[in-house]
Structures are given as structure tokens and as C-alpha cells.
Amino acid sequence: MKINRWVSLVLGIGLISSVVLVYFYVSQRDFTKNHREFLISINNLENINADLTTLILENSLYAYNNQDPVSSSVQELLKEYKDLKNTKILKDKNYEVIKVRLFILDRQLEENVQNIQNYQMLNAGVKNSLLFLTRHVENLGLMLEGDKSSLAYSKVFVESVKILKHFNNAKQMLDMDYVDNYKYLLEASAKEIEIQEFVKNFNTHSEFLTKKYPSFLIATKEILQNNIHKDIEQIRENFSKIAINDFKALDIFAFILFSVFILSLITIVVLFIKYLRENKQLTKTKESLEHSLTYDHLTDLYNRRTLELELENIEAPHLLLINIDRFKYINDIYGNDVGNQVLKDIANLITIHVGDEYRAKVYRLGGDEYGVLFSKILEDKALQIADILEREITNHHFHVEDLTLQVLVSIASNNIYPIIENADMALKLIKKDYTKRVLAYKENLNIKKSVQENMDTIELIKSAIEDDRIVPFFQPIVNLQTSKIEKYEALVRLKLEDGTFLPPFRFLDTSKKTRYYRDITRIMIEKTLETLKDYPSYRFSINISMTDILDDEIVTILLTSLENNKSVASRFDIELLESENLQDISKVQDFIKKLTAFGSKILIDDFGSGYSNFSYFSDIDVDIIKIDGSITKEITSSERKLHMLKSIYEFTKGMNMTNVAEFVETREMAVLLKEIGVKYAQGYYFSQPLEKPLESDDITI
């Protein structure tokens, strides 16, 4: 987009400057042409004028002379002036002054032509008379050479030569002084008729010359000293002054044009460089994008997408899916850098041990998951490689920074479509069975079925919640000493559409993986609290796991419900189910404190099984211990279990806690428990969980 704008900008500038350039070129050319035309014309005029002056000089110098050049020069001069006057540049307003000056020049030229014509006439007469006198004196001289060398002849001759010389000088020097104040006539005193004739003719011409000489001189000088040359010079100077301004304007224009040109050139270069750089970057980005489309950036193995594409084309695929066990802990404990290094090392290990033999490709499929894809490999061979990989990775000591780490891996092997999904399922199975590290997927693994069941269960839960079919069942808890029902344990049931009820083990675990779990908990709390109101003589308890307490939302639901039902809250107890890892004990303490403030009591459920731990009794205020069914069930048959029960009883007694025995199924058990001193009991002997609490609180032991 940005580039496009640049390109159109450059194109725009280019176009404009092209147009301007053409305009400039044309106007510049026209101007230069017109300017030159004028100068050439005026130079011609000057030259012709100079030639004409020379011709006139020649004409005055030579006795006889061809005057054709003079007349043609005059014609040329007038024609050139006309051309000059019509030069194109004078149409420009700026040159108006020149036109005015030309008008003056025109008058000068006209005058000059008149002068020349005038001069030609005077010159002819003067010259002819001079020629005559010369011829006349020459003839007299010839006579003197003959026999007529008398003094009178000589005297006239000498006088006539003097005068002739004078006229000649005057003509040559063009000076008035040569003819002024002097009598250029011969004395007509001789008696000889020949001399008289000579003197008469001589004097006629001498008089003529004396008369004509001044005007001849003026005419000659006027021509030779005309101002045309100066005028032309002046006009040219004026013209140049104006033209210089025009040229300056042209210069500035040219400079601007040149600048624009250079500017657009630079822009183009910059643009080009930018384009090259961007192109390079683009190629790089493209390459890296292509790379990241195909490869995993951390390990440089192929990525999941590549595997998926490969699977579409490959024949007889066989996938090994390798997962690092509990890799999350490495990241949590040592940090991501160490984790990443381990991932890279494992990638290398896999690549090395798979080798080139089967043209297998190695992939990194997720955070801690790798894949090795074979084509047309025997299943046994694939499993063999999986075994090698498992062994090599498990036995490998990863040296990262100062640490030495070891990891466990699980490897699923599969060649049955859908390849990845089936491998995944096999891997999940391995995770459940710690004894297995490598497993090949088989159709009969039945994993898929459970997945389908899960989906069905979730669907079931969803509709049950929507139709209000999550209900509590109540199992009485009997005071063995008084044979009275004092409490009920609320147990969740899912009522199916046919009216039958599903026990929690059929749906509760599945629900825990969904958001519906919270809804179920909420429904149980609310419905139990409702029941509480109807049965004011009993206490009621519901089951909450310690992990539930860590869920703020569930805690909020519970506390809010109790707050809203304060009148009955003091009869609402919680049966805490121990969890594997109770990390935030303070959160549990806080919860218990808030509950006991309502008057609720805290029960520990299933004590004596699984992760039962004495340690937190020091931190948590527990009111009642529920002894796990696995112990109670066998007290009549196993001395050990009886002893365990007794120990728990003694412990709770010492801790000032009450206890409840679960799973009481026979009278024998009930009697025995009563004898030992266990305060409460519950189980099928007394009653199975019921839709509603019993009307009577009496129980027969």
C-alpha cells in the first residue's frame, strides 16, 4: 500500500517533469532560436553596413569603379533591416524597447541611403572634373615635352599641377582646410591662344570643384561617420540585457527542472533500494514462514502439520509416538531453558537412533511429544526401534548447565488408521499403566469405546442438569449408642429419563473433566440445604474433595448458599475427601474456619485408605473421622483390620474427635463397633441411600 503510494508519487513527478521538460525544451529551443535569429540578423545588418562603408571608401578612392556592389549592398541593407524588424523575438512584449530603437535605426538607414545617392552624384562630378583636370594637365605636359617649352607654358603647367595636387590631396584627406581661403584658378594672362584655352577649361573645372567640394566632403563624411554602427551596437547591447534576463529565467527554470529530475531519480533509486531490501526481507520471511510451516522451530524437526500432510500421501504408514513423562516438572523445577535443551537433546537422540535405514521422518508434535513416521515397516521392526529409543532416552544423562537429568518416555506404536489418534490412545493407556513403556495399538484395546462412553456420559449429565435430574440421595448415619438416626449423608444421583438412578461412579469422574461438575456440586448444596429445612432434627453432610476447595468458584457457591440459609447452616456438615497432594493447606484452613463459623462440622472421609495422612490434623480442625469402608468391612473377619480400627478409634478419641464407621452391612459389625465405642455408623445394614430421609429416627441394632 505504502509502496503503491510511492510509486504513484514517482510516476506523478515523472509525468509532470516530462511534460515540463518537453515544454521547457520547446520554449527554450524557440527562445534560443529566436534569440539567435535576431542576433544573426543584426550582425548581418552590421556587416552589410560595414561592407557598404568600405565600398563607398573604395568608390571615393578609385578613379573609376563598378558601383553595382554599392546598389546591391543598399538593397541588401534595407532587406536585412526588414528581416530584423520582423524577427519573431520582437513580438515579445519585453523587447518593445528594441522595436523603438529599430525605428530610430530605420530613419538612420533611410538617411544613409539618401546620403549615398547624394554622394554618388557629387562624387561623379568631382571625380570627373578631377579626371578632366588630370587629363588636361597631362596634355599640357605632353605639349611641353614637344617644342613648346616656353616659360609661359612652364609657369601655367607648374601652377596647374599645384592646384591639381591640392584638389587631389583635398579629396584624399577629406579636409576643408585644403580648399578654403585659396584661389584655385590660373591667371589668364598668357598671350598664347593654346594657353588661354587651357586656362579657360582648367578654371571651369577648378571652379566646379571648388563649388562642389564642400558638399562632397560633407556627404562623404556623413556616410563614413554615420551612427549606424553605434546604433546597431547599442541595440545589440540593449537586446542582450533583456535577453540575459530571459536566459536567467530559463536558467532558473532549468535548475528547478534539473532538481526535480535529480529528485525523482533519487526517489527512484531510494525506492529501488527499499524495494530490494523489502524483497530480501520478504524472501527471508517467506523462507522462515515456509520453514516454520514445515519445521518445529525449537528442534528443527518436522512439525505436526508436516506429519498430517505426510500421512495423507504416505503408503502404509507406521507412527511411533514418543511422550516424555512428567516433562512439565522439568520446566517447573529447572525452568524453560533447561526444558528446551532437554527437548533438543531428545530430538537429537531420536534422530540418531532412528537413523537413515528406514527413511523415517522425525517430528515434534507438541510440547513433550515426538513422532517417528515409517513407511512399509514390519510391525516387529518398528517396535524394536521403539524399544531402542525408549532405552536410549531413559538411560541418557542429559547434561544441561550444571545439571544432570534423566527422563522417562512412553512410546506408542501404531499403523492403524487414524494413525495419530490411535497412537494417542495407546499412549494414554501407557500413562495409566506404569508397568508399560512401549505399547502397540491394537483394535481390541477398546480405548475408543470408553471415549464414546465418556461422550455419552457427558451428554447424559448435560441433559440431566437441564432437566433437573441431578438429585441427592440420603443415607442415615446412626448413633450406635442411642440407636437413633442423627445425621444423613447426601449422595449424588443422576436420574435417568426412565426413572432409574445412576450412582456417582457412573458419571461423577467424567463430570470432573467438564464444567458440569460445578453445576452438580451447586445443585447438591442447594438441594441438601432445602432438605435440611424439612428435617430440623438431623444434621446433613455432603462430600467435598480437597481439590474442590482449591476451586474458588465452588467455595463461593458453598459459602453463598450457607449465608443465604443461615438458619439451617449450623446443621450442614462437610465430608472432606483427602487428595493426593494437598498443596495449599492454608486455603483449606481458611475454608474450614469460614465453615465452622456457620456451625458446620468437618468430617474426614475414607480415613485409613489411599493417601490418609495424619500430618494435617495438626493444622486442620476436624470434628469427625469417617473410617474407610475397606477397614470396617473386614473387622469381623480380620484381626488386623480390627486392630487398625481400634487404633483409629483411640487416635480420634485422643484427638477429641468423633468417628463414623462406613460400610456397616451386618448386625455383627454394628454390635462390634458399638462395643468398641465407635459413635456412629452407616451402611446397608441400617439403610441404603434413600430419595428422602426416613420418617422415624429409630433404628434397631
Add this chain to the structure above:
Amino acid sequence: MFNFILFVLLVVINVNAKEPILPIPLENNFNEEKARLGMALFSDPILSKDNSTACISCHNIYEGGADRRIVSLGYANKKGNIQSPTVLNAKYNFKQFWNGRANNLIEQADGPINNPAEHNMDAKTVEDRINKSQIYKENFKKAYGVTYIPYKLVLAAIVEFENALTTPNAKFDKFLRNEIELSPDEKEGYKLFKQYGCVTCHNGVNIGGNSFQKMGTFLEYKSDIRYPDRSKITNNDEHINVFKVPTLRNINLTPPYFHDGSAKTLKEAITKMSRHNLGVKFSDKQADKIILFLKTLDGEKPKILDSK
């Protein structure tokens, strides 16, 4: 001693080494087709109002290109006011007419056509008449590529013809080109022509026709207000009796002489001219020699007139 003085004088006078007269160029550029068209027009009396007068009426190109009458007769036998000058070699004149009022032949040709005493025509009528003629229309189309003949092309054609009217290869021209020798008398005549200053005005290709001079420079010549002299153009009294110097080419064929036709023979003309303009009186012998020289100026008939 006298010889020495003479020598000095001659040097001072500075006689030109180059001859002041030039031969008529042998090469003459004109468009044959246009010139022939011009020749037809030149001889065609339709260019005068009453169909009486053609150019040729007063410029007989077969006899010196001028008129033997003192003044020509034109439209309705009206008399002209000046002796008809020759049309031959007119292109070498610096101006046209006796008083030089036309700067070129085109301007000149326009004159007589419009002159009430000559053709008494106008441009419009000329165009009308010429454009009615099928032959002219065809010929103009061929020569100028026009379908309608404008007046200015009529003039142009006539001028093209006049451009063809040159008379090269006069005996004197051949002498100038060193092709032949003149007879001693002719040579003597030429020498006198130069020595006494005739050549001062009569020089160049046309031996005249390149400057204005006063008739009677030395000795006043009788003036008559009727003659269209230079003063009629310049309004300058000093220009009374000033005329364009006439050409001396074919002078033998173009009597009578001068603007007023007052000299019927060359001898008369020389006598008058030497008296009024040179202050010289030639002896009979000298005059005869000059006449011999002048006769060498007769040139060849223009080639365009040979073939009809």
C-alpha cells in the same frame, strides 16, 4: 621631371586595376514554362483596356527592347511623358523607371498596366479577362498549379519573362572575358570612355542602371516640370533632372536617347552628355571611337525570343 610628376599624379589618381564593367553572366536562371507564359502576356493587348496596347507595344524586344518613338502611344493613343527605356537586361538595374520609383520588376510591371496613358487597366479587370481565357487557364495551371489566376501571378509571369531577357555575349563582354580582341579604335573608344569619366556613372554589368545621377552635373541641362524625375519621388529640388543612369547595353539599338529622347544619334548623345556632365568637348575622332566602343555593347538576342 614632368614625367615624374605625371607618374606621381597617376598614382595619386589611383586607377583601378579591375575593369569597372562586368560581362552579362552567361548563366541565367529562370523558369522556362513561366517565362513563356510571361512572353504571351507581354505581347497580349488584352492587358489594356481597349485591347490596343501590349507591353511589347512600347518595349520592342526584337529591336532593343525600347521604343523608337520619342514618347510611346498607349491607351486611346495617349502619349507617354518620358522616353521608353529598354526592357532588356532590366533585371540588372538597381531600380526601375527613369526615376527609380519601382524597387523591382514586379513593382514596375504593375505601373504601366494601371497607367491611364498606357494600359489603363486595373487588377480586377486583368483577372477577369485572363481567367476567361482557356489557354491562359491551362498554361497557368501547368506553370503555377492554380485554377484561378490572380493578378499577382500575371505580374509574376511577366517578370519571369523579363528575367529571361538578357543579352549576353556582346563583343565587349567577350573582350572582357579575354575571348577576343577589340579593334584598336574600339579599344581607344573604351579608353576615352574611362579616361574622361563616362565610366564614373556607366559601370557595372549594365554599364549604368546602378545609381542616380543628375543630367547636367557640370553644365545645367534644361529642365521641364513634366518629366517624372527623381525630385517627383524625393520632393527635393536638388533632384530635378536626376534620373537613374540608363544602361548602355544595346545602346546602338535604342534611339532616341535620354529621358526626353532629344538625341537621335549616338554622336548627338555623346556630345550632349560630355558637355553637360563631363565638361569635355570630344573631337569628332574621339566621339567616333567612343561610338565604335558603344557598338560593341550589342548583345545576343535573348534565347527565349529565338524559338516561338
